Amino acid sequence: MEPRIKRRRNKDRTFGITLAEIRVKAAVINAVLIFCALGLHNTKINYSIAGAYLVLNFCCLLLPSLRKLATRWLRFVFIAIDVMVIGFMIAETGGAASDLYPFLFIPVLLAVLRYKYPGIILWCTLMSMLLLGASFYSGTLLGMMWMPSLVLKVGYLYLAGIIGGYLIKQTFSVKEEVSKTLTRWNIDLQRLNSFSQEINASSDLDQIFNQITKTIRQTNTAQMVAMMLFDDESLKIYDSLGWEENWVERYHYNPLSKHSLALAPIIVFKEPLLCSDIRKHPELVRTFEEIPIESLFAFPLVISGEVVGALVITNPTSYILNDQETQILTSITSQASMAIQNILNLNQEKQKADTDGLTGLYNRRYFNEQLEWQFDRALNQELPLSLILMDVDNFKKYNDTYGHPAGDQLLKVMTSVISEVVREQDIFARYGGEEFAVILRDTHNKLALHIAERIRQVVVGIPVSEETLKCPISVSIGVGTFPDHASDRISLLEFVDKSLYHAKDNGKNRVCCGAK
Numbered sequence: 089m090e091p092r093i094k095r096r097r098n099k100d101r102t103f104g105i106t107l108a109e110i111r112v113k114a115a116v117i118n119a120v121l122i123f124c125a126l127g128l129h130n131t132k133i134n135y136s137i138a139g140a141y142l143v144l145n146f147c148c149l150l151l152p153s154l155r156k157l158a159t160r161w162l163r164f165v166f167i168a169i170d171v172m173v174i175g176f177m178i179a180e181t182g183g184a185a186s187d188l189y190p191f192l193f194i195p196v197l198l199a200v201l202r203y204k205y206p207g208i209i210l211w212c213t214l215m216s217m218l219l220l221g222a223s224f225y226s227g228t229l230l231g232m233m234w235m236p237s238l239v240l241k242v243g244y245l246y247l248a249g250i251i252g253g254y255l256i257k258q259t260f261s262v263k264e265e266v267s268k269t270l271t272r273w274n275i276d277l278q279r280l281n282s283f284s285q286e287i288n289a290s291s292d293l294d295q296i297f298n299q300i301t302k303t304i305r306q307t308n309t310a311q312m313v314a315m316m317l318f319d320d321e322s323l324k325i326y327d328s329l330g331w332e333e334n335w336v337e338r339y340h341y342n343p344l345s346k347h348s349l350a351l352a353p354i355i356v357f358k359e360p361l362l363c364s365d366i367r368k369h370p371e372l373v374r375t376f377e378e379i380p381i382e383s384l385f386a387f388p389l390v391i392s393g394e395v396v397g398a399l400v401i402t403n404p405t406s407y408i409l410n411d412q413e414t415q416i417l418t419s420i421t422s423q424a425s426m427a428i429q430n431i432l433n434l435n436q437e438k439q440k441a442d443t444d445g446l447t448g449l450y451n452r453r454y455f456n457e458q459l460e461w462q463f464d465r466a467l468n469q470e471l472p473l474s475l476i477l478m479d480v481d482n483f484k485k486y487n488d489t490y491g492h493p494a495g496d497q498l499l500k501v502m503t504s505v506i507s508e509v510v511r512e513q514d515i516f517a518r519y520g521g522e523e524f525a526v527i528l529r530d531t532h533n534k535l536a537l538h539i540a541e542r543i544r545q546v547v548v549g550i551p552v553s554e555e556t557l558k559c560p561i562s563v564s565i566g567v568g569t570f571p572d573h574a575s576d577r578i579s580l581l582e583f584v585d586k587s588l589y590h591a592k593d594n595g596k597n598r599v600c601c602g603a604k
Contacts (some may be wrong), residue, residue: 184225200252212249293585297327317397361386380404387421455517474536480522533569562597
């Protein structure tokens with residue numbers, strides 16, 4: 089029931105005015121025209137009825153309370169009055185030959201605005217019967233000379249109703265279609281605005297990719313969405329939605345590459361690839377073999393003028409993107425590219441802030457942040473955490489003898505060889521000056537001592553040459569482990585620092601854990 093009421097309300101507003109308002113205004117105009125037309129007929133009762141009718145409708149128009157009465161509670165009574173006044177005036181002014189015949193079209197036109205074809209035909213029939221009744225009352229119905237004119241006038245009523253109904257239907261259909269299109273655009277724009285705010289507020293690439301795929305599924309009929317990035321030459325899937333795991337694996341057996349002809353629009357022209365049927369592209373057929381894909385649309389991710397990947401949308405059936413969908417997807421890709429660029433810029437700035445300029449290792453600020461975080465993790469999960477501090481032996485003497493450039497070269501060479509010993513999960517940092525530190529997560533004391541000894545050995549083994557060292561060097565190393573040697577982060581640092589100085593005080597070029 090509610091959709092029917094909603095459709096009727098929408099139809100009422102086709103021309104920006106309700107039918108209640110139309111009825112009152114039309115009745116006033118109707119009364120004025122009747123009053124003027126009666127100037128041709130000098131009948132006192134006609135003027136009296138027309139004048140009363142005119143005053144009534146003027147009052148309805150000017151007085152809100154009476155207008156409310158006429159347009160709501162007693163609207164059918166007022167409509168009946170309209171019909172009876174028109175019929176009576178036509179009868180009094182000549183019936184079939186009356187100059188007031190055109191007033192019969194007013195109810196028909198109102199019916200056109202209000203009802204569908206059954207209702208319009210009903211009102212045409214009522215007006216035709218009203219004309220026949222008025223003609224009978226005036227005596228013109230029986231006159232043969234008026235019969236053709238009467239039939240013609242009845243036909244005009246039906247013709248006006250049919251044509252008017254068709255035109256209103258077409259107008260309303262166009263308006264409804266435009267309204268639906270605007271509504272879809274509004275929803276898509278709201279989603280785009282929300283998407284823009286979310287990705288601009290994000291500082292994590294995974295969150296951005298997840299938000300992109302989710303937004304695509306909301307704004308498009310795509311069954312499968314993938315964020316693909318170039319890994320060297322190949323276009324690899326970084327994040328996906330709707331892709332089964334074996335499909336991703338199957339694609340990576342034979343992925344698209346920068347040299348793929350199918351990707352020429354993306355790589356060369358930085359334009360979307362719109363393929364409604366991949367069977368027209370043998371390369372795409374080979375790549376997506378055994379994956380249920382028939383249509384593919386790829387939008388380039390451009391960062392600093394270079395294509396770094398693509399937003400790929402696929403469907404298991406043939407599908408054609410319309411202009412609106414293409415514009416929205418292009419906008420999403422463009423915003424995603426800017427967001428990724430911003431994150432990369434932030435990461436570069438952060439990396440600069442966290443990195444030592446000389447050696448390229450993490451600096452002390454980053455080391456302290458990570459030590460705090462790793463210690464809390466070890467404490468909460470009851471895992472071991474080991475720490476190594478090392479100091480280059482006789483570094484001041486080396487600097488004084490060979491100069492600061494040689495000292496800088498020593499630190500770079502030592503950093504390079506130690507980096508080959510520490511594991512990928514370890515955090516290797518320049519602690520300050522000639523001191524270095526390594527955080528060994530999930531590492532017990534015995535393994536930490538083994539790694540520290542390997543570091544000492546590779547440093548001692550650095551060959552002397554013009555490109556490396558001016559003379560042999562060594563390091564003193566202190567080692568400590570949580571929870572074996574300390575119960576908190578500060579105590580662990582103090583223990584390892586004391587171990588380092590114990591190594592230096594006892595001959596240098598050695599590894600110490602406490603006083604051992």
